[in-house]
Amino acid sequence: MSQASHHGGATGVAAPPIAAAPSATAPPITPPATTPARPIPAKPSPASSAQAAKARSTPQRLRLLSLSVVVVGVVVALLGALTFSYLAFSLSRAQADTAQLIRVQKIQSNLLTADATATNAFLVGGLEPPAQREVYDQALSGISLLIVEAAEAQPADAAALAALNQQVTSYAATIEQARANNRQGLPVGAQYLRNASAELRSTALPILDNLVSANAGRATDQMDVRAGYLLPAISLLALAGVIIGQVWLARRFRRRINVGMLVSAVLLLVITAGGFIAVQQLSSSLSSISNGSYAAVNAAADARIDANNAKSNESLTLIARGSGQAFEDAWKSSADSVTSNLGRLSERPELTTQWQAYTDVHNEIRELDDDGRWDRAVAKATGSGRESSNTVFNTFDQNLASYLDEQSQNASSSLANEQPAMVVGAILVLLGGLAAALLGRWGVAARLKEYR
Amino acid sequence: MTSRWRKPILAVASFASVTALSACTSFSYTPTPLPPEASAPQPTSSASTSKPSKCANPLASYEPTGLLPTPATLPNGSTMAKIQKRGRLVAGVSADTYLLGSRNPFTGEIEGFDIDMVREVAEAIFGNENRYQLKVITAAQRIPALEKGDVDIVARNMTINCDRWKQIAFSTEYYRSGQKILVREGSKANSLNDLEGQKVCAPRGTSSMDNLIKEAPKAIAVPADNHTGCLALFQQGQVAAITGDDTVLAGLAAQDPYAVVPKQKAFTDEPYGLGFNERDVDFVRFVNARLDEMRASGEWTRIYNRWLRDALGPAPDPPRAVYGRT
Structure with a gap:
């Protein structure tokens, strides 16, 4: 640029009106003291005055064209590299956000598993079955680990996770108080259990709901890659510019084709089309992930959370023994949500069948209890036989959990699979843009040579 | 012409792209919000705002x-x-009112003073005190359960009053309670007045x-869902006293x-009666006859001693039967 304008200044004696642009930046009066005087190009032989003005301005224009082509190519190269790196970065964040989402959903379902187990064991009597105690302990220690992992993984969640940790500690303490009283046969034990469960639902679950929706929102935002269309848009503008330059060259020099400019234009065309296709491909594969494994993860996680919530309410209804209508209502609304979430997992109809089997057992329990045969209802709710609520529920829960794991891995690996292509894209566009710049410059230089 | 426009376009475009990319790629998320703190529950009095109706003698x-x-x-x-x-008496009872009607966690049986009334x-x-089936109901379900015929009898620390006589029938008083x-x-407090502040x-x-x-x-006043909930608050040091x-x-x-109930005068009278459907007058007369027998034979005192003596002291005289309803 500066070279061009300096040159313009040095040679531009009485700059013709056409060359207004360069002379504007460097006044023609500037004394050429520092610039070595150059001989006026001798080649254009027909030296009529009008033609001379035109001839003098042509090298300036050529230099400007050369510079512009270089700038355009470099901008496209950098912008392309930036865009593809951004997409790769966005994908890796979407993957991390999905992993965090799965983590907080796991905390939530562990918490409800713990609650369902504690309430169920409570129905048995003062001495809780060791196997159930173990399930409870495992669920709680799993929560501790997951909270620490989640806090490390996403600093933005740290405050919410700290608050959650407090609630979990308080929940565990109240459950222990319930246990201690229950072992002595005191009804206040049942009250502590109800308090713990109620507190869990009123304080801990809302925090988890926030965590789930925040991370789901982040993952969804990161999966929106429309910003990537900026690259083909800019590259298309660049292409238009190069084509105009090419046309100007063709007219000015009566040569149809300037190979450098042409190849440069072809490269820009490839970048435009390739960038567009790449972003569109990415966008469509992301939408198939978000409608596929990502949606499955969410539906399965929600189903599992609600199912354990329902299971826990089944026990609470029996514990309240007649005063438990509110818990049964809660069971119903959780169960409806499980059914609708399972409806979204059409590839696993057996999950719906298994859930149906559990709701059948639940209805039997309700019938027994409502008929005054509470003891038999409790036996069905707490037993470990094949037809017991625990066995039927566990079958469903285990299958759902393994399906959830599978889909979590699918979602994570699908997001990971898209990333290498973005890195390759970044490198290719960088090289392509630079090549367009150099080729364009080379092409223009061939014409410029004619003036030396 | 082209060269003149190309530069500004490029400048604007690259500026826009850098801005857009840096906006999308903000490197940290806004922190996950915490749910608002739940406000402390306000004490609420019972829903009925109407004045208690009067009648000659509710007892x-x-x-x-x-x-x-x-x-x-x-x-x-x-x-x-x-x-x-039918083969069994269906009774509506409480399962979490210790000593009156509560589930024994070791045996799974519901037992207490009220339950012994059902057994009688x-x-x-x-001729067999075990031919009964218990339905656990809430305080609010007592009258509807009788009206719908879900239960034959309600034995759930239910106070006899004029309002309730309009909907159901009561036996004679079987226990005189007070708040x-x-x-x-x-603690030095032995009345509500000592609990100011x-x-x-x-x-x-x-x-x-x-x-x-x-x-x-x-x-x-601090509310809880039931009296056992009050005990949990009391044990956690969140309240100084419980009334009931x-x-x-x-x-x-x-x-x-x-937790102790200091020696004090009750500040209300709560006469308990067994509840019936208002049409089952023959059944009410029958149960009243049984209650008379229990008062006379000392059975009432034995039941009182089994459940309440340790907590409330030696048995008073059983409440007197009052008749005259037609």
Whole structure:
């Protein structure tokens, strides 16, 4: 640029009106003291005055064209590299956000598993079955680990996770108080259990709901890659510019084709089309992930959370023994949500069948209890036989959990699979843009040579 | 022309792209919001704002006709005969009012003073005190359960009053309770007046809560879902005292060695009666005859001693039967 304008200044004696642009930046009066005087190009032989003005301005224009082509190519190269790196970065964040989402959903379902187990064991009597105690302990220690992992993984969640940790500690303490009283046969034990469960639902679950929706929102935002269309848009503008330059060259020099400019234009065309296709491909594969494994993860996680919530309410209804209508209502609304979430997992109809089997057992329990045969209802709710609520529920829960794991891995690996292509894209566009710049410059230089 | 426009376009475009990319790629997320703190629950008095209706004598019930019939001589077509034919007496009870009606976690059985009343009635109908089925109901479900015929009888620390007589029938009074306070061991308080400025718990929406607000406006009323919920708050140090019927308080005190019901005069009268469907007058007369027998034979005192003596002291005289309802 500066070279061009300096040159313009040095040679531009009485700059013709056409060359207004360069002379504007460097006044023609500037004394050429520092610039070595150059001989006026001798080649254009027909030296009529009008033609001379035109001839003098042509090298300036050529230099400007050369510079512009270089700038355009470099901008496209950098912008392309930036865009593809951004997409790769966005994908890796979407993957991390999905992993965090799965983590907080796991905390939530562990918490409800713990609650369902504690309430169920409570129905048995003062001495809780060791196997159930173990399930409870495992669920709680799993929560501790997951909270620490989640806090490390996403600093933005740290405050919410700290608050959650407090609630979990308080929940565990109240459950222990319930246990201690229950072992002595005191009804206040049942009250502590109800308090713990109620507190869990009123304080801990809302925090988890926030965590789930925040991370789901982040993952969804990161999966929106429309910003990537900026690259083909800019590259298309660049292409238009190069084509105009090419046309100007063709007219000015009566040569149809300037190979450098042409190849440069072809490269820009490839970048435009390739960038567009790449972003569109990415966008469509992301939408198939978000409608596929990502949606499955969410539906399965929600189903599992609600199912354990329902299971826990089944026990609470029996514990309240007649005063438990509110818990049964809660069971119903959780169960409806499980059914609708399972409806979204059409590839696993057996999950719906298994859930149906559990709701059948639940209805039997309700019938027994409502008929005054509470003891038999409790036996069905707490037993470990094949037809017991625990066995039927566990079958469903285990299958759902393994399906959830599978889909979590699918979602994570699908997001990971898209990333290498973005890195390759970044490198290719960088090289392509630079090549367009150099080729364009080379092409223009061939014409410029004619003036030396 | 082209060169003149290309530069500004490029400048704007690259500026826009850099801005857009840096906006999308903000490197940290806004922190996950915490849910708003739940506000402390406000004490609420019971829903009924209407004034209690008056009647001549709420304690007056239907007088038995003659002697109590034996299980073999129940009158044909009577309510008792129908129950006998069904094979079990269905009673609505509480399962978390310790000493009156609560589940024993070791045996799984619901037991208490109220439950023994049900056993006496079963004994009178079947000659077998175990021929009963319990339905656990809430306080609010007592009257609807009787009206719908879901239960034959309600034995759930139910106060006899004029309002309820309009919907159901009552036996004669089988226990005289009254509202008292429960405090921590070592506390000098022995009436509501001594609890000014302190936190006192009562179940939400009950007459106990109404009385607390009315009798001790300077005490801080703290609601819980039921009396056991109050005990949990009391044990956690969140309230200084609990108020309720003395029988209920006795059940709470029995679960906590540091909770005591100090010697005090009850500030309300709560006469308990067994509840019936208002059409089952023959059944009410039958049960009243059984209650008369229990008062005379010392059975009432034995039941009192089994459940309440340790908590409430030696048995008073059984409440007197009042008749005259027609």
